[in-house]
Amino acid sequence: MASEKVYDCIIIGAGLSGLVAARNLYRNGSDILVLEAQDRIGGRMVGKSLPSGQWIDQGGQWVGPTQDRFLNLLNEYKVKRFPTPSTGLKVLVFDGKRFEFDGFFQGHYEGEVPGVSKEEWLDATEAWAKFKKLSDELPEGHPFSGDKIEDLDSDTLERWIKDNTKTKFGHWYFSYMCRAVGFSGPSEPKEVSLLHALWGEKIASQSENPEAELLHGGAGQLPEKIASEFSSKIKINEPVHTISYGNGKVEVISQVSSYKTKYVIIAMPPHLAGHILYQPSLPALREQLTQRIPMGTCAKVLVSYKSPFWRKKGLAGIAIGNNKWVELCADSSDPETGVGVIAAFVAGDRYRKWQTMSESQRRDAVISDLKIYFGDEAGSYETFDEVNWPTNPWTGGGYTCFMPPGVWSSMGQALSSSIGPIYWAGTEMSDRWPGFFEGAIRTGEAAASDVMKLLE
Amino acid sequence: MASEKVYDCIIIGAGLSGLVAARNLYRNGSDILVLEAQDRIGGRMVGKSLPSGQWIDQGGQWVGPTQDRFLNLLNEYKVKRFPTPSTGLKVLVFDGKRFEFDGFFQGHYEGEVPGVSKEEWLDATEAWAKFKKLSDELPEGHPFSGDKIEDLDSDTLERWIKDNTKTKFGHWYFSYMCRAVGFSGPSEPKEVSLLHALWGEKIASQSENPEAELLHGGAGQLPEKIASEFSSKIKINEPVHTISYGNGKVEVISQVSSYKTKYVIIAMPPHLAGHILYQPSLPALREQLTQRIPMGTCAKVLVSYKSPFWRKKGLAGIAIGNNKWVELCADSSDPETGVGVIAAFVAGDRYRKWQTMSESQRRDAVISDLKIYFGDEAGSYETFDEVNWPTNPWTGGGYTCFMPPGVWSSMGQALSSSIGPIYWAGTEMSDRWPGFFEGAIRTGEAAASDVMKLLE
Numbered sequence: 033m034a035s036e037k038v039y040d041c042i043i044i045g046a047g048l049s050g051l052v053a054a055r056n057l058y059r060n061g062s063d064i065l066v067l068e069a070q071d072r073i074g075g076r077m078v079g080k081s082l083p084s085g086q087w088i089d090q091g092g093q094w095v096g097p098t099q100d101r102f103l104n105l106l107n108e109y110k111v112k113r114f115p116t117p118s119t120g121l122k123v124l125v126f127d128g129k130r131f132e133f134d135g136f137f138q139g140h141y142e143g144e145v146p147g148v149s150k151e152e153w154l155d156a157t158e159a160w161a162k163f164k165k166l167s168d169e170l171p172e173g174h175p176f177s178g179d180k181i182e183d184l185d186s187d188t189l190e191r192w193i194k195d196n197t198k199t200k201f202g203h204w205y206f207s208y209m210c211r212a213v214g215f216s217g218p219s220e221p222k223e224v225s226l227l228h229a230l231w232g233e234k235i236a237s238q239s240e241n242p243e244a245e246l247l248h249g250g251a252g253q254l255p256e257k258i259a260s261e262f263s264s265k266i267k268i269n270e271p272v273h274t275i276s277y278g279n280g281k282v283e284v285i286s287q288v289s290s291y292k293t294k295y296v297i298i299a300m301p302p303h304l305a306g307h308i309l310y311q312p313s314l315p316a317l318r319e320q321l322t323q324r325i326p327m328g329t330c331a332k333v334l335v336s337y338k339s340p341f342w343r344k345k346g347l348a349g350i351a352i353g354n355n356k357w358v359e360l361c362a363d364s365s366d367p368e369t370g371v372g373v374i375a376a377f378v379a380g381d382r383y384r385k386w387q388t389m390s391e392s393q394r395r396d397a398v399i400s401d402l403k404i405y406f407g408d409e410a411g412s413y414e415t416f417d418e419v420n421w422p423t424n425p426w427t428g429g430g431y432t433c434f435m436p437p438g439v440w441s442s443m444g445q446a447l448s449s450s451i452g453p454i455y456w457a458g459t460e461m462s463d464r465w466p467g468f469f470e471g472a473i474r475t476g477e478a479a480a481s482d483v484m485k486l487l488e
Numbered sequence: 489m490a491s492e493k494v495y496d497c498i499i500i501g502a503g504l505s506g507l508v509a510a511r512n513l514y515r516n517g518s519d520i521l522v523l524e525a526q527d528r529i530g531g532r533m534v535g536k537s538l539p540s541g542q543w544i545d546q547g548g549q550w551v552g553p554t555q556d557r558f559l560n561l562l563n564e565y566k567v568k569r570f571p572t573p574s575t576g577l578k579v580l581v582f583d584g585k586r587f588e589f590d591g592f593f594q595g596h597y598e599g600e601v602p603g604v605s606k607e608e609w610l611d612a613t614e615a616w617a618k619f620k621k622l623s624d625e626l627p628e629g630h631p632f633s634g635d636k637i638e639d640l641d642s643d644t645l646e647r648w649i650k651d652n653t654k655t656k657f658g659h660w661y662f663s664y665m666c667r668a669v670g671f672s673g674p675s676e677p678k679e680v681s682l683l684h685a686l687w688g689e690k691i692a693s694q695s696e697n698p699e700a701e702l703l704h705g706g707a708g709q710l711p712e713k714i715a716s717e718f719s720s721k722i723k724i725n726e727p728v729h730t731i732s733y734g735n736g737k738v739e740v741i742s743q744v745s746s747y748k749t750k751y752v753i754i755a756m757p758p759h760l761a762g763h764i765l766y767q768p769s770l771p772a773l774r775e776q777l778t779q780r781i782p783m784g785t786c787a788k789v790l791v792s793y794k795s796p797f798w799r800k801k802g803l804a805g806i807a808i809g810n811n812k813w814v815e816l817c818a819d820s821s822d823p824e825t826g827v828g829v830i831a832a833f834v835a836g837d838r839y840r841k842w843q844t845m846s847e848s849q850r851r852d853a854v855i856s857d858l859k860i861y862f863g864d865e866a867g868s869y870e871t872f873d874e875v876n877w878p879t880n881p882w883t884g885g886g887y888t889c890f891m892p893p894g895v896w897s898s899m900g901q902a903l904s905s906s907i908g909p910i911y912w913a914g915t916e917m918s919d920r921w922p923g924f925f926e927g928a929i930r931t932g933e934a935a936a937s938d939v940m941k942l943l944e
Contacts, residue, residue: 190643320885387773425775429779437892
């Protein structure tokens with residue numbers, strides 16, 4: 033089955049990063065091949081059409097004003113954006129008490145303060161100021177060297193929260209940020225390095241408003257658009273299990289065939305890149321790293337309604353709180369269709385409990401929380417779509433990977449360093465907006481550019 | 489290539505645990521097949537003969553008095569034991585000062601106190617008493633539930649050391665235990681859960697003297713002995729990439745062929761078990777776990793000499809200290825051969841720096857430290873064998889896996905729970921002596937016993 037042909041570059045993984053790398057190389061005249069393990073391209077950029085005509089995004093969906101590369105891509109493919117619906121009051125539920133307020137907080141806060149006690153609010157926001165200061169002081173780039181790095185990397189975020197907050201609300205404020213929103217994960221605060229959480233806030237901060245806009249038709253339309261000019265170069269259903277390299281040759285062996293190439297770009301989450309057998313073995317630092325870099329724990333649930341019923345009640349469709357299952361949900365309704373869509377997230381230990389239940393119990397659990405946030409009308413949904421990223425073996429979780437303590441300071445440099453003819457891409461490798469489409473594009477572009485220089 | 493035959497049980501991995509499981513099933517009359525990825529059986533039980541006639545063990549080598557199953561196995565195969573050489577003074581090197589003393593410490597201490605200051609010694613030993621008390625209070629079995637579990641699992645060991653020691657020596661005392669000796673790892677204190685370190689001390693304590701004896705001929709002779717009665721059932725060079733299961737059938741697909749079986753025992757380190765594609769996906773808890781359970785960072789170096797020269801100097805051949813590369817070495821000389829053998833360990837961040845150097849630099853680095861411990865004669869070695877476990881893709885590190893913070897308390901139950909027809913074995917799964925041969929045998933026996941009951 034093996035061919036004697038030698039490609040210029042094989043790209044493994046047809047998520048956004050791999051597609052961008054492949055497209056750029058193809059446009060440059062390189063002889064490429066894209067191998068994708070799944071039966072579809074797109075990775076975490078994947079959509080679905082509902083019977084109502086509304087689209088939903090099962091993976092990422094938003095774009096923000098400082099995500100240049102993604103904005104460029106959207107312009108190139110003429111995908112139109114619209115402001116994320118946010119008019120109206122936000123909802124906070126804390127320990128069973130429900131507040132509607134004309135403000136918001138995702139770490140930094142805006143507008144009116146929710147109805148928690150002054151002591152609770154000051155506790156959270158004063159600790160946030162401390163956290164932000166520590167975060168601002170980190171050096172540029174991946175945080176694997178520098179004065180305080182090892183020290184910050186020796187604690188969990190949970191330890192820092194315990195040492196720096198006094199109230200249950202203050203504790204939850206950070207836990208929620210880590211578990212549901214980001215800090216580049218998400219993760220439980222007990223499992224993530226303090227350094228990683230600080231870094232996540234520095235390079236992908238909510239204060240830059242990364243969820244400012246949504247896309248008419250959804251992000252899921254993009255993979256086919258990007259792939260259209262080189263679709264004959266893509267093979268799906270071809271998991272790669274072995275890469276042999278040395279003496280200027282690379283052999284890539286999939287479950288279907290084997291291929292020869294000059295260079296290879298591996299555009300996969302790092303733990304999955306670690307599943308491939310490399311001959312010879314990769315340097316120990318890299319092998320050790322890929323054992324220590326788990327994906328975040330998060331399922332996305334998309335619930336659609338005839339219309340955005342919450343707006344009649346003066347609500348924005350954005351709600352947060354320490355409910356039993358859903359700590360964050362957001363209005364994802366496209367004004368062109370008139371359909372109401374709520375995107376809800378079940379993350380961390382909540383997810384781990386939730387996934388032990390039956391499908392109908394999981395649905396009831398989410399709907400029950402949506403009723404608490406938005407009222408009983410939340411029970412009258414049209415469609416319910418659960419996207420269980422942690423059980424997808426070719427992704428392994430969502431939104432992105434995170435670093436447990438000790439990993440950045442001992443082996444962070446191995447995250448993106450190329451090894452001989454092997455280059456890495458994927459949003460996890462980015463030092464700006466990792467876990468976002470922006471990070472996927474940046475690393476895909478960079479890997480393609482590195483390989484192009486070598487092919488010249 | 490696929491056969492229609494249906495095995496009773498396929499065992500994946502021919503390390504000690506897989507071999508014991510296979511042997512017990514075979515003796516029980518089960519129709520078995522063993523698939524091994526490497527070109528040899530034995531896993532981390534592997535030896536080598538030196539030109540001098542002396543054996544060395546590249547993996548584990550010792551046995552202790554409370555390791556019942558391993559002692560039984562040694563008796564069954566008539567492998568004779570001898571006391572680990574320890575007569576003479578031990579050496580401690582701390583911050584460049586060298587002490588010879590008639591005592592020892594591996595957490596608990598025995599005999600004479602080394603020449604560090606009284607303040608330093610009290611600091612270390614008082615903190616050890618605290619640590620030991622916390623360890624003793626843990627519940628039996630894998631530590632994933634109980635009162636204090638989540639709290640202990642939210643900190644790194646490094647945080648605990650900083651909070652509980654005042655001197656540099658006190659800090660090193662624990663770091664050394666974690667990095668070079670065990671706590672079920674080894675690991676750097678910054679990367680391991682406090683809970684895991686405490687648990688490691690509880691279920692595999694140095695106070696039980698697990699390195700009390702060595703084996704004439706070495707542990708590496710055992711895999712062939714165990715396999716001899718069913719060697720036709722073992723296939724080497726067959727990495728398994730996919731397991732499909734459901735409706736009472738299991739299909740195991742290797743890079744060479746595919747096989748059908750009623751049950752499967754996966755006897756591999758957990759992170760490697762996670763490299764296999766399962767169809768359908770395993771429960772999320774298991775998939776999440778295998779992303780978060782790295783192998784320890786340790787290389788073993790075996791240096792042989794014409795004779796155990798250190799004994800003429802009154803030294804035991806056992807040395808510890810915060811030298812640049814080697815923090816622990818032990819006399820592994822078999823009295824029957826008269827050859828001197830030192831086993832030295834390069835672990836944690838020391839290993840990670842060491843592995844970036846050339847082969848000759850790595851050798852010089854180790855020998856330079858041995859000279860500090862035992863004198864210039866250490867430079868006149870006969871053979872030098874470096875065993876770089878972290879770069880072995882079918883092991884991924886040594887001695888065993890460890891848990892970063894948050895893993896035990898959120899998903900520890902997934903470590904050994906069987907899933908449908910899939911059973912787990914391997915020393916990492918054991919709740920007693922994990923990382924030792926004893927743990928490998930225990931989990932191999934238990935998995936075979938579980939499957940036998942189902943086959944009845």
